[in-house]
Amino acid sequence: MDFYIISSFINGIVAIIFGWIIFSKNWKNTTNITFLLMSISVAFWSFSYCEWLSMSTVPEALFWSRMLNLGATFIPIFYLHWVLSILNMAKEKKILLGLGYVVTFLFAFFSFSPLYIKGVMEVSSFLFWPQAGPLYILFLIFGYYSMTIYGLYRLVVARKEAKGEKTHQIDYVILGSLFGFGGGATNFPLMFGIGFFPPIGQPLVVFYIIIFGLATLKYHLFEIKIILVEMLTAIMVVALTIQLFLMPTDTLRALVSMILLLFLIFGYLFIKAIHREIEDKEEAERISRLKTEFISIVSHQLRTPLAAIRGYTDMLKDGDYGPFSENIKVPVNYIHDASVSMIKMVNGLLSVTRLERGKVELKVKYFPIGEVIEECIKDVELRAKEKGLYLNYEKSKEEVPLIKGDPEKIKHAIMNILNNAILYTLEGGVTIAVSLIGSLVRITIKDTGVGIESVEMEKIFQSFSRGKRGVEIYTQGTGLGLYVARSFISMHKGKITVFSEGKDKGSTFYIDIPIKADIVSKQEFDLVPLDLKK
Amino acid sequence: MKKILIIEDEKILSEMYKFKLEKEGFEVFRAMEVDEAIEVGKQNKPDLVVLDILLPKESGINYLIKMKNIEELKNVPVLVLSNFDDNETKSRSFELGAKGYLIKSNHDPKEIVEKIKELIK
Numbered sequence: 001m002d003f004y005i006i007s008s009f010i011n012g013i014v015a016i017i018f019g020w021i022i023f024s025k026n027w028k029n030t031t032n033i034t035f036l037l038m039s040i041s042v043a044f045w046s047f048s049y050c051e052w053l054s055m056s057t058v059p060e061a062l063f064w065s066r067m068l069n070l071g072a073t074f075i076p077i078f079y080l081h082w083v084l085s086i087l088n089m090a091k092e093k094k095i096l097l098g099l100g101y102v103v104t105f106l107f108a109f110f111s112f113s114p115l116y117i118k119g120v121m122e123v124s125s126f127l128f129w130p131q132a133g134p135l136y137i138l139f140l141i142f143g144y145y146s147m148t149i150y151g152l153y154r155l156v157v158a159r160k161e162a163k164g165e166k167t168h169q170i171d172y173v174i175l176g177s178l179f180g181f182g183g184g185a186t187n188f189p190l191m192f193g194i195g196f197f198p199p200i201g202q203p204l205v206v207f208y209i210i211i212f213g214l215a216t217l218k219y220h221l222f223e224i225k226i227i228l229v230e231m232l233t234a235i236m237v238v239a240l241t242i243q244l245f246l247m248p249t250d251t252l253r254a255l256v257s258m259i260l261l262l263f264l265i266f267g268y269l270f271i272k273a274i275h276r277e278i279e280d281k282e283e284a285e286r287i288s289r290l291k292t293e294f295i296s297i298v299s300h301q302l303r304t305p306l307a308a309i310r311g312y313t314d315m316l317k318d319g320d321y322g323p324f325s326e327n328i329k330v331p332v333n334y335i336h337d338a339s340v341s342m343i344k345m346v347n348g349l350l351s352v353t354r355l356e357r358g359k360v361e362l363k364v365k366y367f368p369i370g371e372v373i374e375e376c377i378k379d380v381e382l383r384a385k386e387k388g389l390y391l392n393y394e395k396s397k398e399e400v401p402l403i404k405g406d407p408e409k410i411k412h413a414i415m416n417i418l419n420n421a422i423l424y425t426l427e428g429g430v431t432i433a434v435s436l437i438g439s440l441v442r443i444t445i446k447d448t449g450v451g452i453e454s455v456e457m458e459k460i461f462q463s464f465s466r467g468k469r470g471v472e473i474y475t476q477g478t479g480l481g482l483y484v485a486r487s488f489i490s491m492h493k494g495k496i497t498v499f500s501e502g503k504d505k506g507s508t509f510y511i512d513i514p515i516k517a518d519i520v521s522k523q524e525f526d527l528v529p530l531d532l533k534k
Numbered sequence: 535m536k537k538i539l540i541i542e543d544e545k546i547l548s549e550m551y552k553f554k555l556e557k558e559g560f561e562v563f564r565a566m567e568v569d570e571a572i573e574v575g576k577q578n579k580p581d582l583v584v585l586d587i588l589l590p591k592e593s594g595i596n597y598l599i600k601m602k603n604i605e606e607l608k609n610v611p612v613l614v615l616s617n618f619d620d621n622e623t624k625s626r627s628f629e630l631g632a633k634g635y636l637i638k639s640n641h642d643p644k645e646i647v648e649k650i651k652e653l654i655k
Contacts, residue, residue: 303617307638308546314642315550320557343639350619361621 012046038078045071061128076147083151132191180208233267309339348480366402390429416481425449443511452500493517539580554643587616598630
């Protein structure tokens with residue numbers, strides 16, 4: 001008997017603490033309000049359960065058994081309301097919920113009549129177990145089972161469509177529902193005189209409220225930490241307060257009071273510090289998200305006027321609008337070239353925002369790396385020639401097998417390095433070589449350009465970061481090319497390394513890509529809001 | 535004379551493409567949104583459609599869906615010319631039958647004309 005009293009007491013305490021913690025996080029949110037109401041019902045049921053089991057006379061036991069069932073009557077509807085509000089369906093299903101509340105209040109109205117609980121009887125090892133009346137059978141059908149099964153059904157349907165964190169949240173709610181309602185249901189057979197099935201599920205109810213609490217808070221690790229700290233503090237405060245009243249002397253009472261006071265102060269400061277830490281983290285995440293969204297929207301919006309500037313100046317240059325004097329040709333060329341560099345900057349920014357949002361997908365297939373390199377060379381050979389630079393291609397002596405990866409992304413990475421090599425080489429030239437190193441393909445891009453100082457070797461791969469000599473030669477770079485290149489190669493489980501003997505001594509970039517990397521095509525898309533333009 | 539239908543709501547750009555294409559000997563029609571484009575298309579039976587994605591009222595993707603049920607347009611090749619370069623829009627466009635996909639800002643008008651000529655062949 002004591003076992004059931006203790007487990008019910010724990011259920012009640014945990015329900016109250018969790019309900020309050022979650023409600024206090026956001027007391028205006030329906031999810032949190034319905035969670036509190038559900039917790040209060042569970043606590044009401046649990047504490048009445050303790051009282052009922054402690055009673056020694058029939059009238060007292062009957063009163064408390066009706067009280068506990070009054071609490072139990074409200075649990076299914078608050079549960080259903082809470083589940084629907086988690087799934088953002090509460091408004092859509094408001095008629096159903098309204099009907100649920102009406103039915104629940106009807107049952108509650110009759111909870112002290114013999115129609116609901118007939119009386120108490122001796123069954124199994126219990127002296128005063130409540131006896132179900134005809135209305136109670138209706139409650140089990142239309143309240144307990146209908147509402148919980150419907151809630152579970154909604155959860156399972158939503159689970160199929162959910163993504164990421166929401167999936168975990170729903171998993172927890174389903175698990176909690178099975179613990180709670182499964183455990184709670186073990187109380188029912190005895191109400192119909194079925195004595196061989198004791199209420200063994202009763203202690204499981206405690207898990208239900210804990211699991212729901214975690215699910216409500218979206219399963220954030222930080223928030224679990226805070227719940228544990230707050231719970232521990234609350235339990236300690238309760239324990240110390242009880243201790244305070246049990247102390248035999250004033251001295252001991254003063255001592256315990258001091259400890260309690262210190263505990264309250266430190267507990268408060270500790271909880272406050274954790275709250276601050278979470279708020280700071282959330283704020284940093286929010287700013288970072290806003291920054292990427294802002295860059296993405298601005299970049300898309302910039303493309304339209306840039307396309308117009310580029311297009312019209314190109315047509316002017318081509319004489320589509322008729323001939324014009326030589327001295328106008330020069331500024332028109334400048335405007336065209338400036339728009340093209342700005343477009344490149346915008347493209348770079350968009351690549352970076354996609355990378356930072358994890359929205360870049362690989363279209364994986366087997367492809368010959370040689371062909372990709374030849375395309376890259378074709379794209380830059382005119383520029384190399386115009387600058388008077390040589391452009392050599394040293395093919396691998398061994399046969400290179402097909403590579404598993406996304407040829408467009410690999411080409412993008414090679415092009416970013418190759419473009420830099422030509423841009424930052426004033427005399428001499430660039431050599432591209434392909435070789436096999438075990439299970440890796442190595443693409444070497446070696447130039448006789450401005451070189452990189454050793455302190456800058458790592459820095460140049462960071463976003464918006466450029467080498468000192470590079471800035472001197474070409475002021476308009478964004479410092480994104482190598483960052484994007486390294487990100488794309490990393491997505492292929494490969495790496496880019498750089499070697500330079502220093503200033504004006506050229507640079508060599510090594511791109512190492514596994515021939516058969518363990519990568520797959522992702523079906524994640526960059527969803528830019530479609531009302532961007534409107 | 536080959537006929538091109540440009541579906542583009544940015545006047546500054548549609549003027550530019552129209553000018554360039556006419557200079558290259560094409561006959562050009564324009565529309566600013568999907569339903570208007572279908573009407574213009576039905577009347578003029580273009581040889582190729584240049585389609586923007588971000589349009590007022592509904593997305594250019596809807597043109598690709600709707601044209602399938604229109605006798606005069608269902609076999610007309612479409613070149614998507616958009617500033618969106620996300621993979622979803624690209625894949626969706628090709629799935630729905632687009633023959634090409636270019637980012638407006640990444641190409642000079644003459645390159646776009648070259649692509650159009652290639653698709654019309």
